[in-house]
Amino acid sequence: MSKDWIIEVLGDLRGFATMNELPNLAAQLEESIIVAIAEVTQSEPALARAGMHDAEAGRSLGEAG
Secondary structure (H helix, E strand, O other): OOOOHHHHHHHHHHHHHHHOOOHHHHHHHHHHHHHHHHHHHHHOHHHHHOOOOHHHHHHHHHHHO
């Protein structure tokens, strides 16, 4: 089962925090996205092969929501 859905959820939450003027929460969620990407990448090497850089992947997913 793929675990990358959690990154999308965190990105959506970060987008909500940003839009609702919750900058501290948005910053914390950014850190959480980076951690989630690192852990998912370790357990699912396909993400690493896709060439996604941790911060870039989190930003693109966060902006999509």
